[in-house]
Amino acid sequence: MIDFQSILNAIAKTAANADDRGLIAGYIPELATIDTYKFGIHLIDIEQRNFSAGDSDERFSIQSISKVLSLSMVLGLIGESLWERVNVEPSGDPFNHLSLLEMENGVPRNPLINPGAIVVADILVSLLDNPKEDFLAFVRKLANDRTINFDKKVAASEKVTGFRNYAAANLLKSYGNLVNDVDTVLDFYFHQCSLSMNCNQLANTFFMFINQGKCRKNNIFLTTGQVKRINALMLTCGFYDEAGEFAFEVGLPGKSGVGGGIVALLPNRFCVATWSPGLNDKGNSKLGMLALEKLTTETELSIF
Ligand code: GLU
Numbered sequence: 001m002i003d004f005q006s007i008l009n010a011i012a013k014t015a016a017n018a019d020d021r022g023l024i025a026g027y028i029p030e031l032a033t034i035d036t037y038k039f040g041i042h043l044i045d046i047e048q049r050n051f052s053a054g055d056s057d058e059r060f061s062i063q064s065i066s067k068v069l070s071l072s073m074v075l076g077l078i079g080e081s082l083w084e085r086v087n088v089e090p091s092g093d094p095f096n097h098l099s100l101l102e103m104e105n106g107v108p109r110n111p112l113i114n115p116g117a118i119v120v121a122d123i124l125v126s127l128l129d130n131p132k133e134d135f136l137a138f139v140r141k142l143a144n145d146r147t148i149n150f151d152k153k154v155a156a157s158e159k160v161t162g163f164r165n166y167a168a169a170n171l172l173k174s175y176g177n178l179v180n181d182v183d184t185v186l187d188f189y190f191h192q193c194s195l196s197m198n199c200n201q202l203a204n205t206f207f208m209f210i211n212q213g214k215c216r217k218n219n220i221f222l223t224t225g226q227v228k229r230i231n232a233l234m235l236t237c238g239f240y241d242e243a244g245e246f247a248f249e250v251g252l253p254g255k256s257g258v259g260g261g262i263v264a265l266l267p268n269r270f271c272v273a274t275w276s277p278g279l280n281d282k283g284n285s286k287l288g289m290l291a292l293e294k295l296t297t298e299t300e301l302s303i304f
Contacts, residue, residue: 040057065202118169169186
């Protein structure tokens, strides 16, 4: 059996000694003050054995990782009709680019870039009685953890500086691909991005993606077909314009966020979350990517 704990310990040790740790995402003021020396990693395997190292219990802003959770909730609620409003192709562009949206008549390339996630948020705002509360309840159920919450300061901070997201939402509205008003949808979107979780909670929440749509308590959240689709989207679109590089280096589906978190997984085997707030120039956690490359190289476990 693979000794995951020793491998995680070695990864955390290498991360602690790294000189080049990347740069914090300063465009959300509330994130700009986080210590770049933080590093955490947590892995859960299909038998629900848990392994962790470093700052794996410290909460951080999961940001774009939340897009996978909102997508899961929407797919569970409306199924395939989602694809009438969002495409499933990688964009090869940064997460907040708008040019493609205009060229493609307001249909976002995929649900994991900002315009796509804003359309998903719009659908949830239409469907849910109390969108923010109901979404939070969904995540808590998935994680089997009632302590998970939004970070209202981060949400407020992004509201003040989220000019590009306002531009994206307005563009979507002009193409008729946003039903609700821009402020309501973005208020929901900024809250979902502000979810504060640690590596342990993230790995456990994403367990359903290695377990055919069933959470750790064996409750069914998604069909196997839906899990297949979401995992495919994570592989092709989960890392901004660096999805090719992540597949090349790490070889797993996953999703990153500008808070420095990454979740990656091997279906039927394990799910792993890392956190290190310094980002590379594509917006992915610098040490997180190195850690996951080391994990899949040492264990020889990847989808390839
Ligand atoms: N809330 C962030 C934004 O919309 C999410 C970006 C990310 O994590 O990629 O700019």
